[in-house]
Amino acid sequence: MQTTSENKEELIREKLRVAVDYQTYRNTVSELASKGLSSGLQQSEANANYTRLNDARMRRLDKTIRVPEKIEERFRNFQGDQTWLVVTESWCGDAAQTIPAINKLAALSDDIDLKLIYRDTHPELIDVFLTNGARSIPKLIAMDNVSGKIINEWGPRPSAATVMAENYKAEHGTLTPSFKKDLQVWYNKDKGQTTIQDLSELI
Numbered sequence: 001m002q003t004t005s006e007n008k009e010e011l012i013r014e015k016l017r018v019a020v021d022y023q024t025y026r027n028t029v030s031e032l033a034s035k036g037l038s039s040g041l042q043q044s045e046a047n048a049n050y051t052r053l054n055d056a057r058m059r060r061l062d063k064t065i066r067v068p069e070k071i072e073e074r075f076r077n078f079q080g081d082q083t084w085l086v087v088t089e090s091w092c093g094d095a096a097q098t099i100p101a102i103n104k105l106a107a108l109s110d111d112i113d114l115k116l117i118y119r120d121t122h123p124e125l126i127d128v129f130l131t132n133g134a135r136s137i138p139k140l141i142a143m144d145n146v147s148g149k150i151i152n153e154w155g156p157r158p159s160a161a162t163v164m165a166e167n168y169k170a171e172h173g174t175l176t177p178s179f180k181k182d183l184q185v186w187y188n189k190d191k192g193q194t195t196i197q198d199l200s201e202l203i
Contacts, residue, residue, distance in 0.1 A: 003128045009148055012085060012141060015125050019085060019115035022103040026062075029055050029090045039090040040120040047091040054096035061100035065192045067108065071200045075108035078203050081145040083113045086155075087126050088138045093184060094156050095138040101192035102140060105199050112203075113145075131156055142202055152202045158194035161186060 020028070032038055033055035038047035067075075084106055088095040099116070106114035119126045119137050126135045136156035144151045157165060161183060168179050 005150065008128050009143070009150055011125060011128065012143055012150065013148070015117055015122060016083065016085060016115055019117040022099075022106075022114055022116065025088070025099075025116045026058060029058065032090050039118050042120075050091040050093065054090060054093065057093075057096045058100050061097070061192060062103075065101055065104050065196075067104055067196055068193075071105075071196060072108055074200060075105050075112075075203065078109045078111055080111050080203065082111060082151070082203070083115060083143045083145055085141045085143065086114070086116045086138050087119050087122070087129065087141075088116055089119050092137050093180065093187075094161075097184070097187040098138055098155075098158065098192070098195045101195040102138075102199060104192075105196060109203075129153065140199075140202075154198060154202060158190070158198050160190070160194045 028039070029051060032048075033052040036048045036052075037043060038051040040047065084102065086095075086099060086102060088099060103114055106112040117125065119135060123135070126137070126139065129139050129141060130136070131139070138155045140154040141150060142152040142154070143149070164183065164186065165175060165179070169175055172179075
């Protein structure tokens with residue numbers, strides 16, 4: 001059965017009832033990291049290690065991300081009524097590198113409500129927001145709260161990182177562990193700025 005815009009919007013409204021705010025998400029990731037666990041249905045040593053690493057990444061980014069003055073002004077002056085729902089998991093490296101930037105921008109505006117939800121416990125949600133047929137995360141879905149309409153999507157990676165991944169995959173067929181290491185180096189140098197620039201175009 002084809003999924004219509006109305007079906008998607010109704011699903012978003014349903015999922016927002018169980019989505020959490022950023023501080024709750026951060027507290028959960030930190031707690032999972034301290035226990036050697038991860039979010040999601042599959043517990044593994046790798047996912048636990050990624051969760052611990054991502055908790056440290058997010059803690060650092062929460063403190064160090066800086067929003068350029070013009071973009072900060074744009075968000076502070078934004079007049080609208082939006083909810084940004086982000087589909088994520090604690091073990092996802094792309095999520096850890098981008099969600100602190102998403103939060104930093106949403107926090108600048110009283111008119112943007114940021115909520116987060118876990119992919120693996122809500123597969124019916126991510127399955128209508130696939131990226132090239134894959135359940136890629138993070139996935140940000142922007143809703144207009146007045147009209148109830150989906151007005152934008154973003155993810156799973158900032159624009160420059162998406163180009164890097166697409167070019168590498170075209171040449172090598174898959175994203176190797178070596179590429180993923182190089183991508184994390186890029187994220188560390190970028191300091192959230194490409195994500196911030198991308199997201200500034202959502203409002």
